[in-house]
Amino acid sequence: MTGELIIDGFMTGAQVIKLKNVSKIYQVGDQPVYALANITEHIKPGEYVAIMGPSGSGKSTLLNVLGCLLRPTEGSYQLNGQEINTLNDSELSKLRQSVIGFIFQSFHLIPRLTAAGNVELPMIFAGIAPQVRQQRVTQALEAVGLTARSHHRPDQLSVGQRQRVVIARATVMNPRLILADEPTGNLDSESGKQILGLLDQLYALGHTLIIVTHDINVAHRAERVLVISDGHIVQRTSSCNLTPESL
């Protein structure tokens, strides 16, 4: 990997994420179904947190709530000091734009756009000037080692390269919080290692990193691990203490 991931304006000490009694309830017929139930959790700036749990346990729902893609049905969620429930859709979009970077398992790259075009997307909607965009795209692709592939479309890239484009896109707006949903789930082990290396770099640079994973080896790279089951956080542990038996 060449280049360096850059983060600025990093706020130390205060909590980036404060969840208090957060529930996400879906109505199935007459029955309320708790996707998340009474979650209370604080995550500090620069923390690396892994979320684990069986399928359907609420990991992705929690990640969507944290990413402001879903609003909690109950409880309070403060991101970067702002209460999410008081923000309208437009303000939430702006918050996602400036504070959060998403890394998806299935990449979600726009097939007709080049790697550079995909990385540029968040800046277009933020109204950043084209010259600045160009500069930042170059930096972001350089940081993930894809300078030579900037004009390739996703179908001309390997899966590992695609995920690197996604990381470049997630970091190009220099967000404080990076949310990754199974970032290595679709990758071979070699590409997976490269991606985890990049995530480690982001962590080292001070980004707050929350990663959903089934893989205990991936979780071991985090500082803390939250284990979720049936919408509840059933275990909070340091990754050092994490064993297959403890899950």
Place this chain on the structure above:
Amino acid sequence: MSLRDCVDFAFNALKGQPIRVSLCVTGIAIGIMAIVVLTALGEGARRYVVNQFMSIGSNLLLVVPGKTETTGAIPGFAGAPHDLTIMDSQAIRRNIRSIQRLAPISMGTETVRYGERRRQVPIVGTTADFLEIRHLRMARGQFLPRGDPQRGAPLVVLGHRVAQELFPDTSPLGQLIRVGNWRMRVIGILAPRGTQLSMDMDDLVLVPVATGMQLLNRHSLYRILLGVRNVSDLETTCGRIVALLTERHGEDDTTCITQGSVVGTFSSILNALTVSLAAIGFISLTVAGIGIMNVMFVAVADRTEEIGLLKALGARSRQILLLFLIEAVILSLAGGMIGLTLGWTIVQGLTTLYPAIPASTPLWASVSAVLVSFAVGVVFGLLPAHRAGRLDPVHALERHAS
């Protein structure tokens, strides 16, 4: 997000679906082309008719027997028009100084014969002024002589085609022909003129008005054609003529029509025709608009993942709506421009092939075609764009994953 970014993004998205886009653009182009061509034909017909009238001068008046207004009189007791006579036309000539030329007209159809050749033709009884009022020219011989219009004479002037048909090998001048049962001498042949105000000036026979009335057994003139010295005197002259004839007939039973009012009537009828033709074009444009809506709905469905992603990356609902709306507008405007170009080309071709019909797309039709194509994009793109803007990002991303 700047407008340029929106347009670039929309263009990029459209490039990804060339078949759908070209079908959609074709639909709009056909709609716009239909408007351009149909209104050009309507306008061409209007101009043709107006030109026909204007070619015989703008200083013309027409006096016809009968009133065009509704009267309260009981039919049969009053309101039945008196005959319009040659004496009436002479009275008009004597009393109204603003009149430059006057041609009383009687009309009917009769068989003309020369030897074994015969032909059924319109017979027009008139006077010497008819030649100038209708802007006709003589090919050979002379026109009807000036003199007392009450006195008939067995003289005829032949239309160009009638002369050719009756006298294929010999000169008609000085020859005797039969018009009905009358023997008459040919004194002149009109130069070819073609159709003038729906009358084929090449296929008629002209006789002195008194002779025409006897020949055709008419008691009333068909009409009186008048040329006024100054165009500004048209309306007042008309009023004086009606007043004079009312005095002579004892009641108001004639109608005086100015050339302008006839042209105006035709013009408004043909304008209505043009608008009706445009409406037909707009219907096809509406159908094409529904095509755009369909394409945009399919695009929203196909690009659900993309919409979810854009929202996750911070795009606002309004920005997404704008993106899809701009795509629809690009489609419709592209169709509009192509349709306009095709339409103009076809109109150009038509005017080259049929120069007699001065087909030309009115400016309002061209401008409104472009505006309507823009509006079609906005109106028919709004609903799919709104749907795109309202998509829930989690569901949109999950739908792809599932």
